[in-house]
Amino acid sequence: MVSFSPSTCPIFEFPPQEEWSALCQRPSLETSTELQHRVEEIMQRVARGGDQALIECTQEIDGLTLSTQQESTKNIETLKQRVGQPEIDEALRHSIDTAIHTIHTFHKAQATTPTVVETAPGVHCRLETRPIQRVGLYIPGGSAPLFSSLIMLGVPATLAGCESIVVCSPPQPNGKVHPWIEAVAHRLGLSQVFPLGGAQAIAAMTFGTESVPKVDKIFGPGNRFVTEAKGQAQRHGVAIDMPAGASELMILADGEAHAAFVAADALSQAEHGPDSQILIVTDGVNKATQIREEVQEQLATLPRHDIALKALEHSKIVVLNTSDIAAFTNSYAPEHLIINMTGADDIAAQIQHAGSIFLGAWSPESAGDYASGTNHTLPTHGYARAYSGVTLSSFQKTVTIQHL
Structure with a gap:
């Protein structure tokens, strides 16, 4: 098992609303x-x-x-590559x-x-x-x-x-x-x-x-x-398309959620890169502890565990009352949001700011990353408050026409 320091994916129990802003901080966008x-x-x-x-x-x-x-x-030299059909695995x-x-x-x-x-x-x-x-x-x-x-x-x-x-x-x-x-x-x-x-x-x-x-x-x-x-x-x-930041995932998990599923979803995001961030929100301290232990256990099995561990160093588990979870989610405005809770559809209806939402235990973020059909080019770093993910309309513009 990979050892965790106290600062690796720490648990915050029922923080007051005035502390939410600090908990929603992302790793800083590196620019100079x-x-x-x-x-x-x-x-x-x-x-x-x-x-x-x-x-x-x-x-x-x-x-x-x-x-x-x-x-x-044309009778010119070009850097353009001739596109053919390369040999790749059939699967x-x-x-x-x-x-x-x-x-x-x-x-x-x-x-x-x-x-x-x-x-x-x-x-x-x-x-x-x-x-x-x-x-x-x-x-x-x-x-x-x-x-x-x-x-x-x-x-x-x-x-x-x-x-x-x-x-x-x-x-x-x-x-x-x-x-x-x-x-x-x-x-x-x-x-x-x-x-x-x-x-x-x-x-x-x-x-x-x-x-x-x-x-x-x-x-x-x-x-x-x-x-x-x-x-x-x-x-x-x-x-x-949109301003860019590090990839991120928020997971909402109630007492019925399997800790192993939540941990697997979290690590799938963590291995994206060392600057990725995961916020796990649950409604019970025991569940939070179970999830953290499961993350630690599964981490050891990942080929890219060194990268995932760095991402977990600026990730968090937050315990909140169920009535506060939607408001906290809107404060964070995540790129990806998994709702692994009973009544996921009702909770999703309360979410105003998210790039893409995954409902239920069987809707991992990786499905949307590759082949569910939705687009994985999504707003990060809180830009989901004002930006949408890529859709067909991203490649179009509108023209107004009037006839009198």
């Missing part, structure tokens, strides 16, 4: 003047130098060499197809029909949607390439009818995107794929280069350099 200046330097370098700057930045930052190739339809291919199907089904159902209103005799007003013409999708690579994020973003982008869908993902040692990401791009029919990562990828989509098309809106998660670059992209007229 140095980071801002470094990213601004990369952005301006790419804006001025185009493809050559991208090649140089990738060599300097990632230690990798990008190669150009002949564009099949993984089936999982990808399943996720694409469920996400396509849910997002297709979000399409709306024009609303026509006669506001006065002879005055007809209507609201119509139009696709955002050019979108950029940033897909993290590294040791755990987020091909699921390409599904989550690529499916609604194609459904919305976006004319240009640019995909950037960090290069592997061979100078290409990870084969899992290439497989998803091939399956979705996305051909504008570039082995580019970090702030330089965001810069390329912001300004455009000889190879990379300029886009109108950028989607996707990333590290602090990517997050800062997306923020700076907005100053150059490019929209982004």
Whole structure:
């Protein structure tokens, strides 16, 4: 069993409301003047130098060499990767197809029909949607390439009818995107794929280069350099999906909840990364103790237990009266919310601020992360108070039309 210090996932018993704000604090978003200046330097370098700057930045930052190739339809060299159908495990291919199907089904159902209103005799007003013409999708690579994020973003982008869908993902040692990401791009029919990562990828989509098309809106998660670059992209007229922070999960569990289930859900989130946060809220001290002990026991079995342990160092278990749980949840405004309580639907009706809600003991966050059909690109760091997760409408804009 992994040993816990008293500060690792501590239990807070019936805190008064004036202490809730402190309990809802997230790990601070890491930013600095140095980071801002470094990213601004990369952005301006790419804006001025185009493809050559991208090649140089990738060599300097990632230690990798990008190669150009002949564009099949034009007599130019390009950084664009030819997207084929790579060899991947058949079980993984089936999982990808399943996720694409469920996400396509849910997002297709979000399409709306024009609303026509006669506001006065002879005055007809209507609201119509139009696709955002050019979108950029940033897909993290590294040791755990987020091909699921390409599904989550690529499916609604194609459904919305976006004319240009640019995909950037960090290069592997061979100078290409990870084969899992290439497989998803091939399956979705996305051909504008570039082995580019970090702030330089965001810069390329912001300004455009000889190879990379300029886009109108950028989607996707990333590290602090990517997050800062997306923020700076907005100053150059490019929209982004939402502000980004570390991933987080809140679990509401009553006396009937199985401690083993709650612990498994918590650890599934904790192994996302060392800056992830979990808040577990329950209505009994004994249940809180059981859950903490179960988390400690299951932690030892995780291959990524070192990462999960770091996340647990800024996670908490809070014991509250049942009547206070919904209000506390709204104070936190979680990215993910699991309601493992009797009457979960009634409790969900009281929740005003959450990115995505998972009802009941058999609705783990991981289902929504991959293949339930909902989107896993969600507001973090309390932004659920004002932002929604990605939907079909994220890739659209509305136009009002009047006829007199």
